[in-house]
Amino acid sequence: MPYKVLVIPGDGVGPEVVEAALYVIKAAASKYGVDLEIKTAEAGDAALRKYGTAMPPEALKLADEADVIFKGPIGESAYDVTSLIRMRYLLYANIRPVKNLPGVPAVKEIDCVFVRENVEDVYVGAEYRVGDVTIALKVITEKGTRRVARVARKYAEMRGRRVTIVHKANVLRVVDAFFRDVAMEELRGLEVDQMYVDAAAMELVRNPKRFDVVLTTNQYGDILTDLAAQVAGGIGLAPSGNIGDSKAMFEPVHGAAFDIAGKGIANPIATILSAAMMFEWMGRKDVANAIRVAVEKSIEKGIKTPDIGGDKSTIEVGKFIASII
Amino acid sequence: MPYKVLVIPGDGVGPEVVEAALYVIKAAASKYGVDLEIKTAEAGDAALRKYGTAMPPEALKLADEADVIFKGPIGESAYDVTSLIRMRYLLYANIRPVKNLPGVPAVKEIDCVFVRENVEDVYVGAEYRVGDVTIALKVITEKGTRRVARVARKYAEMRGRRVTIVHKANVLRVVDAFFRDVAMEELRGLEVDQMYVDAAAMELVRNPKRFDVVLTTNQYGDILTDLAAQVAGGIGLAPSGNIGDSKAMFEPVHGAAFDIAGKGIANPIATILSAAMMFEWMGRKDVANAIRVAVEKSIEKGIKTPDIGGDKSTIEVGKFIASII
């Protein structure tokens, strides 16, 4: 049975980086014998303009049928596509590994994995306006916290190291304290520490090496992972996987970057490394590693985009990596 | 009429940095003829242990009577002291200037002022637990947004530059969009742009020079200002002022730092620069500038604490700065 992969190219630089990654995905699948059935769907700002909805019924149907979604960045309508997919399929753990790549200038040395809760927090979309007052609900549940904490446990056991729970329980004494306490319980037996989110932002610049597995809520994770990616050498390199119990979605951490769209200069590495995570999720760590090695080789050989000091195009990088896999 | 100043030394390194700053405050007040009536109150973790309440009635009474509060960091009970003071006296604008100091190694060049909304957002303390579900309200009001936006306008006019509104309106389509829209209206006529909070965290590391005045909500401001302080050279240097219509509180951005408390190595500069902000708030820009110049001179002369490469103690730095004012 082939894996049903739905590709959503997305907006801005999305179609370019996804095209580059597809060279790699196809080369890897054929070389390593992974059976993929790839379909494509339009979703995002362009779909909104064209069909009046950012996630057209056709895209939704294909997403429902797919085993896994491989997605480029979405523009202004990201909540209607990215967040919708995360919530509809309960992709409750957003895995964002952050690690320097050899040959890429970085702010500091860093090697950690963020496990970001992905379907609760202020992201649930429960917002109200009453006259000149607006209110959004920040929701944290026991079930939601336990399941994502179990994912953090898995990563900590794999890496044999510590989990840092990031929260703001000194101010959010009910919800953030609940997240911390339930997570603590779920992580019992492991080495666990905790940090306030403001201090964590600072530490990610001051001493990022102190982080290993970071478990945090949805919005703190959103903010800290962009920051951490920048510390590691730039948002053009940061992959992610949105994982549920039966489905998953892989996508670069970066956004649509409309300012450089169509210029062929967007770095496809974040998207290509997201493809590596997808193969790992399929149980093919060998393929994932082959892609990672090929990415490192391409950088070593200078086949890289301008953001990391090269002069190659998005597609050239993708094709090169595909060719040496 | 003297200014009634209530000093709250606070927890951890608080008493040390506040003592050092008091040398400077007293020297400056006497040299420049500022009439201060200084009282002191216990509040924070130590007060909680001693009196069973972090903000004892005596401290509250003195705070009610004071024109201005000068405060060290508070430990675990910060919400009951720091946030209480902010909300009780409606100190709705938290002003956090971030600027490199000559001679202090920094991550990047930065020169901006954060105007952080200080009494709304998830900080209002409206939190609930119902069984295994917890909920906190994120509250943003028109009135609250207008008044803090007016403060941002004042700073932008003073500096003659741009305001960047930081929010997450692509996800928080009601509350953050409301904050943005009301702020935009209030800032009409100025150069204004906007950025998502995750992108802002990244940009503060990638290209911090692009920020001038940053207007944002309470919790984003909490996170981003710690980060920005680290980019500028460390949290030991970052001052802040909590400003309302008739009262104010000045305090360092850093926390109680229990790990180095009592060692005499905490950097008093954040607290001393907070004193400069206090004099400026009193209408004495001359005194504020004199303190800033003395701080820079002390660093230049190597009279500095270990965190910025010196070997002097907290009090030595305070006394030296006081002596050259």
Ligand SMILES: CC(C)[C@H](C(=O)O)[C@@H](O)C(=O)O
């Ligand atoms: C685009 C947006 C909805 C999304 C988020 O905030 O989660 C993005 O920033 C991310 O981190 O994946």
Ligand SMILES: CC(C)[C@H](C(=O)O)[C@@H](O)C(=O)O
């Ligand atoms: C201690 C805490 C209540 C406070 C806050 O989060 O506002 C602190 O972090 C700050 O930034 O002043």
